[in-house]
Amino acid sequence: xxxxxxxxxxxxxxxxxxxxxxxxxxxxxxxxxxxxxxxxxxxxxxxxxxxxxxxxxxxxxxxxxxxxxxxxxxxxxxxxxxxxxxxxxxxxxxxxxxxxxxxxxxxxxxxxxxxxxxxxxxxxxxxxxxxxxxxxxxxxxxxxxxxxxxxxxxxxxxxxxxxxxxxxxxxxxxxxxxxxxxxxxxxxxxxxxxxxxxxxxxxxxxxxxxxxxxxxxxxxxxxxxxxxxxxxxxxxxxxxxxxxxxxxxxxxxxxxxxxxxxxxxxxxxxxxxxxxxxxxxxxxxxxxxxxxxxxxxxxxxxxxxxxxxxxxxxxxxxxxxxxxxxxxxxxxxxxxxxxxxxxxxxxxxxxxxxxxxxxxxxxxxxxxxxxxxxxxxxxxxxxxxxxxxxxxxxxxxxxxxxxxxxxxxxxxxxxxxxxxxxxxxxxxxxxxxxxxxxxxxxxxxxxxxxxxxxxxxxxxxxxxxxxxxxxxxxxxxxxxxxxxxxxxxxxxxxxxxxxxxxxxxxxxxxxxxxxxxxxxxxxxxxxxxxxxxxxxxxxxxxxxxxxxxxxxxxxxxxxxxxxxxxxxxxxxxxxxxxxxxxxxxxxxxxxxxxxxxxxxxxxxxxxxxxxxxxxxxxxxxxx
Ligand SMILES: Cc1cc2nc3c(=O)[nH]c(=O)nc-3n(C[C@H](O)[C@H](O)[C@H](O)COP(=O)(O)OP(=O)(O)OC[C@H]3O[C@@H](n4cnc5c(N)ncnc54)[C@H](O)[C@@H]3O)c2cc1C
Numbered sequence: 001x002x003x004x005x006x007x008x009x010x011x012x013x014x015x016x017x018x019x020x021x022x023x024x025x026x027x028x029x030x031x032x033x034x035x036x037x038x039x040x041x042x043x044x045x046x047x048x049x050x051x052x053x054x055x056x057x058x059x060x061x062x063x064x065x066x067x068x069x070x071x072x073x074x075x076x077x078x079x080x081x082x083x084x085x086x087x088x089x090x091x092x093x094x095x096x097x098x099x100x101x102x103x104x105x106x107x108x109x110x111x112x113x114x115x116x117x118x119x120x121x122x123x124x125x126x127x128x129x130x131x132x133x134x135x136x137x138x139x140x141x142x143x144x145x146x147x148x149x150x151x152x153x154x155x156x157x158x159x160x161x162x163x164x165x166x167x168x169x170x171x172x173x174x175x176x177x178x179x180x181x182x183x184x185x186x187x188x189x190x191x192x193x194x195x196x197x198x199x200x201x202x203x204x205x206x207x208x209x210x211x212x213x214x215x216x217x218x219x220x221x222x223x224x225x226x227x228x229x230x231x232x233x234x235x236x237x238x239x240x241x242x243x244x245x246x247x248x249x250x251x252x253x254x255x256x257x258x259x260x261x262x263x264x265x266x267x268x269x270x271x272x273x274x275x276x277x278x279x280x281x282x283x284x285x286x287x288x289x290x291x292x293x294x295x296x297x298x299x300x301x302x303x304x305x306x307x308x309x310x311x312x313x314x315x316x317x318x319x320x321x322x323x324x325x326x327x328x329x330x331x332x333x334x335x336x337x338x339x340x341x342x343x344x345x346x347x348x349x350x351x352x353x354x355x356x357x358x359x360x361x362x363x364x365x366x367x368x369x370x371x372x373x374x375x376x377x378x379x380x381x382x383x384x385x386x387x388x389x390x391x392x393x394x395x396x397x398x399x400x401x402x403x404x405x406x407x408x409x410x411x412x413x414x415x416x417x418x419x420x421x422x423x424x425x426x427x428x429x430x431x432x433x434x435x436x437x438x439x440x441x442x443x444x445x446x447x448x449x450x451x452x453x454x455x456x457x458x459x460x461x462x463x464x465x466x467x468x469x470x471x472x473x474x475x476x477x478x479x480x481x482x483x484x485x486x487x488x489x490x491x492x493x494x495x496x497x498x499x500x501x502x503x504x505x506x507x508x509x510x511x512x513x514x515x516x517x518x519x520x521x522x523x524x525x526x527x528x529x530x531x532x533x534x535x536x537x538x539x540x541x542x543x544x545x546x547x548x549x550x551x552x553x554x555x556x557x558x559x560x561x562x563x564x565x566x567x568x569x570x571x572x573x574x575x576x577x578x579x580x581x582x583x584x585x586x587x588x589x590x591x592x593x594x595x596x597x598x599x600x601x602x603x604x605x606x607x608x609x610x611x612x613x614x615x616x617x618x619x620x621x622x623x
Pocket of ligand 1: 011012014015016033034035039040042046121122123157158159160161176185201202203281344345346371372373374377378379380383384430
């Protein structure tokens with residue numbers, strides 16, 4: 001049977017959900033395929049959203065008109081801001097999410113979105129047609145023999161492609177959570193010349209709550225008054241809301257002894273697993289081996305929702321079940337613990353992202369896009385960000401509009417995608433604030449100021465949302481101006497300063513300069529600023545940070561402007577770099593493979609050095 005749609009999205013994980021919603025909301029007829037509608041937007045790993053760098057991605061997804069932030073706010077069990085002891089640039093919101101409610105909520109959102117159909121079917125093949133300028137995608141085939149013709153297809157198969165689970169010396173074909181694997185699509189992609197890699201990741205056991213003695217664990221409460229992820233969620237949505245607790249437990253010398261004595265039985269260490277895992281989410285075996293001098297490792301005991309299942313973050317393992325029991329029961333409070341789901345490692349196929357443009361379209365196959373774990377990343381947030389960008393660009397392509405390419409200086413999403421398509425990755429790529437040279441500019445509190453105009457341009461920001469955005473922006477400008485122009489005389493401010501043990505001033509001081517004082521902030525100076533307007537917290541936070549970090553921000557902006565010149569220097573996509581005199585062979589080969597969009601991107605390709613960039617600047621400068 002033959003069917004037609006404009007965009008076929010393969011996979012309803014965190015990438016596929018955002019891609020499908022973006023296409024459908026931009027008026028494009030879209031079909032979303034998934035192996036199981038009952039695991040749509042599933043969280044096979046920790047039921048948390050956000051964290052260092054990842055929280056920034058969620059704010060950026062929301063600022064562009066994506067869905068993850070809105071949904072996360074509705075299923076929050078606990079919220080905390082990490083790194084509060086550090087600078088504002090790395091403050092990162094992280095929530096504990098109700099895993100089942102997130103699934104249900106996302107399914108309802110998809111089901112009620114116009115232009116969007118959900119179909120439970122495995123995509124086993126893609127149809128690629130030759131064109132005068134190369135090749136293009138024209139359809140996908142299901143396991144049931146259906147053919148869906150389409151103008152674009154977005155591949156978001158996550159950790160399911162030839163998925164294989166490992167628990168000690170037992171291994172079997174499977175997707176995560178014992179869901180079925182997708183065993184046919186990989187060979188079709190290889191047939192079309194798409195390079196695949198083999199990566200792995202792992203997860204800890206899920207433990208029965210009533211078998212844990214929480215009285216001996218360290219409580220980790222949520223923060224008192226968290227702000228939401230989404231600008232569509234009222235700021236005071238969490239005020240007075242009861243939050244669930246998380247707990248902290250540490251491994252013991254006994255835990256370490258059990259793991260060391262059974263290392264050869266771990267699938268990771270017995271050589272059963274050949275795929276590459278991520279350095280930043282190591283298994284507990286890895287931690288014991290790599291940090292042998294550490295006496296104990298911190299683990300987080302996290303709720304997953306209205307279930308007896310408890311998630312033990314930091315205890316991922318591929319040890320056999322008998323060892324998992326021993327390891328677990330060696331932890332304080334877990335001596336009688338029962339495992340509801342065993343820990344495991346999973347191997348899966350993903351693609352080499354250097355085959356993609358920054359639009360996430362394959363360079364060699366027009367209309368075919370990749371997003372999520374399939375592009376070599378790890379994490380719900382990383383997946384959702386890519387899904388959103390791939391969905392937006394497929395829609396813009398079909399509408400004949402300019403693609404959306406986010407610069408590194410604009411966002412972590414732009415940084416993530418540029419890293420993937422320009423440098424590639426040889427392990428599951430996880431976003432971190434240290435990945436951005438502009439991290440002072442890319443704070444979670446100003447994501448809307450950086451990206452909402454772009455979301456509005458592509459058509460995903462509603463009039464009401466845009467009006468509220470402009471209002472917030474205006475309030476920040478007004479309050480900044482008021483604080484800069486309001487001066488206090490020494491007589492007015494010195495009693496306040498002396499009461500805080502701070503040195504008095506001899507001349508008048510602006511409220512903004514008071515805020516810039518290392519030990520003062522917007523809230524602290526309220527005592528000498530009685531006529532201040534009642535403002536939303538998010539306005540105060542952004543105003544204060546802009547003031548306190550003004551000097552750094554100015555320098556970062558100047559650096560970004562300097563580098564932007566290289567980002568605005570476009571390179572013709574059909575250039576034959578081996579024909580450019582003075583360019584080193586290695587550089588020419590790399591440039592012909594990567595087909596960089598700009599001189600800036602060319603400068604980040606490993607193996608292309610500054611001398612090569614000078615040759616390009618002269619060559620294209622003359623041209
Ligand atoms: C065991 C495990 C541990 C993890 N640990 C971590 C961690 O510690 N930290 C972290 O950041 N991330 C971790 N992750 C990764 C995280 O789960 C993923 O990053 C995220 O789910 C990726 O989202 P995605 O949309 O790319 O793919 P997924 O969420 O995997 O969704 C893929 C979707 O594609 C569908 N699908 C696949 N193939 C086909 C096909 N051929 N036809 C139709 N539908 C198809 C599936 O049904 C599913 O709906 C872990 C994942 C697993 C499995």
